[in-house]
Amino acid sequence: MPPINVLITPANITSVNYGDTLVLSAEAIGVTDDIKINWIVEGTGFTTRVSDNGKECYITSTADGSATVTVQLVDSDGEVITDAEGNSISDKVTVSS
Helix, strand or coil: CCCCEEEEECCCCCECCCCCEEEEEEEEECCCCCCEEEEEEEECCEEEEECCCCCEEEEEECCCCEEEEEEEEECCCCCECECCCCCECEEEEEEEC
């Protein structure tokens, strides 16, 4: 079984113009169907919406600000999946407007 991982794409966009929406996608690698993607957005200047399947996060700039967007994998009980060292399996990007 390949190692479990999750990646956000596009990872190279760091700025969103006022009123524009950035669509971030998460790809879970090496997971079973019971593993879900959890999005966490911390910061100001953005509104967010997650797609029904949990694989996309729509981030719309509403004011000047900055936000860190983190995606992590959780099990069917909502517990964060960790690697052998106890670190959450996650990825993050920071965007500004």
